[in-house]
Amino acid sequence: MPMRTILYAGITANGHYGDSDAGQMPKQEKLNDLFNHAKEAGNIVMGRRTYEIFGADDSFAGLDVVVVSSKASFEGVQTATSLQEMLHYLKKKGYEQAFVIGGVTLHNALLIEGLFDELFINVEPYLAKGLNLGPTDSKITDLELVGHKHIGAGIVQIHYRMA
Amino acid sequence: MPMRTILYAGITANGHYGDSDAGQMPKQEKLNDLFNHAKEAGNIVMGRRTYEIFGADDSFAGLDVVVVSSKASFEGVQTATSLQEMLHYLKKKGYEQAFVIGGVTLHNALLIEGLFDELFINVEPYLAKGLNLGPTDSKITDLELVGHKHIGAGIVQIHYRMA
Numbered sequence: 001m002p003m004r005t006i007l008y009a010g011i012t013a014n015g016h017y018g019d020s021d022a023g024q025m026p027k028q029e030k031l032n033d034l035f036n037h038a039k040e041a042g043n044i045v046m047g048r049r050t051y052e053i054f055g056a057d058d059s060f061a062g063l064d065v066v067v068v069s070s071k072a073s074f075e076g077v078q079t080a081t082s083l084q085e086m087l088h089y090l091k092k093k094g095y096e097q098a099f100v101i102g103g104v105t106l107h108n109a110l111l112i113e114g115l116f117d118e119l120f121i122n123v124e125p126y127l128a129k130g131l132n133l134g135p136t137d138s139k140i141t142d143l144e145l146v147g148h149k150h151i152g153a154g155i156v157q158i159h160y161r162m163a
Numbered sequence: 164m165p166m167r168t169i170l171y172a173g174i175t176a177n178g179h180y181g182d183s184d185a186g187q188m189p190k191q192e193k194l195n196d197l198f199n200h201a202k203e204a205g206n207i208v209m210g211r212r213t214y215e216i217f218g219a220d221d222s223f224a225g226l227d228v229v230v231v232s233s234k235a236s237f238e239g240v241q242t243a244t245s246l247q248e249m250l251h252y253l254k255k256k257g258y259e260q261a262f263v264i265g266g267v268t269l270h271n272a273l274l275i276e277g278l279f280d281e282l283f284i285n286v287e288p289y290l291a292k293g294l295n296l297g298p299t300d301s302k303i304t305d306l307e308l309v310g311h312k313h314i315g316a317g318i319v320q321i322h323y324r325m326a
Contacts, residue, residue, distance in 0.1 A: 013306055013323060014297060015178025015179060015296050121176055121286070125306040125307065125326075126306055127274065127303070128303045129297075129301060134290070135290055139290075140289055141290040141291070143288040145288050145318075160176055160288060
C-alpha cells in the first residue's frame with residue numbers, strides 16, 4: 001500500500017493561514033483532534049519553527065517525530081533536510097500515512113510540489129490578517145470533498161483528497 | 164428591527180478569494196444558493212466590477228439591485244457612492260437584510276469598517292492563488308459559528324455571525 005501524505009492546516013474564516021506570531025495559539029479542541037490524527041498515523045512531521053514552538057513538551061510521546069529543516073538538527077529528533085528525505089524515511093519505516101502539521105513553509109513546499117494526498121483544513125471562527133497558503137503559481141488543483149465537521153470551539157474541519 | 168448586513172463570499176480550499184479573472188466562474192450550485200439568499204433578502208448588493216461581470220442577464224429580476232461605486236453609475240440600477248449610502252437606501256426601503264455578494268473590494272471595505280452582521284463563506288474544492296479577503300490591519304474579530312453545510316459541487320458553506 002502506498003503511503004498517503006496528509007496535510008493538516010488551519011486557516012481563519014477569511015482564509016489566512018494561522019500565524020502563531022499573531023497571538024492566536026491553537027485551541028485545545030484543535031490540539032486534541034490533531035493528536036488523534038497523529039496517533040493514527042504514528043508520526044508527526046513539522047518544520048523547524050513549528051518544532052521550536054511545539055516541541056518543548058511531552059506532546060509527542062510515542063510518535064515518530066520528523067523535523068524538516070535544511071538548517072538545523074535537533075537532539076534526539078529525526079531531522080530530514082528535504083521533503084524527499086522525510087517521505088523516504090517514513091515509507092521505509094512502513095507507515096501508511098505521513099502526517100504533516102506545518103508550518104506554512106513546509107505546507108507550501110508540499111503543495112507546490114504536489115506531494116500530498118489528503119488535506120484537512122480547519123477553518124477557525126475569527127477574522128485576522130495572516131500568511132498565505134500556497135500555491136504561489138497559477139496552477140489550479142481540483143480537490144474532492146471527503147467530509148466536513150465541527151471539531152469544537154467553532155472550528156469547521158474540511159477534509160479533501162486529490163481529485 | 165435593525166437591518167442585518169450579510170456578506171456572501173467564496174474562498175478556495177487554501178483560503179484565497181475567488182478571482183473570476185483566474186477562469187473559475189461560480190458553479191451553478193453556488194449561484195442557486197446565492198439567488199435563494201438574495202430572494203430572501205429582496206436585494207443584492209455588489210461592486211462595480213461584479214456588476215459588469217454578472218449584471219448583463221436577467222438573473223436579478225425581482226431583486227432590488229444596488230451597485231456600490233464611487234466612479235460610475237449604471238442605467239436603470241441604483242448606484243450608491245458609499246457603504247453608508249447603500250445601507251441607508253436599503254434601510255429606508257424597509258429591508259431586514261442587506262445581501263452583499265462582493266467583489267473583494269466591497270467585501271474588504273465592509274470587513275475593515277466592521278459593517279457586517281453575518282458571513283457566509285463558501286469554501287470551494289480547489290487550490291489556487293487568488294486575492295486576499297480582509298482585514299488588512301492587525302485587528303482580530305471573533306465570530307460565532309452558526310452552521311456549516313455542503314451546498315453541492317464540493318462547496319462547504321460556513322455561516323458565522325459577529326460574536
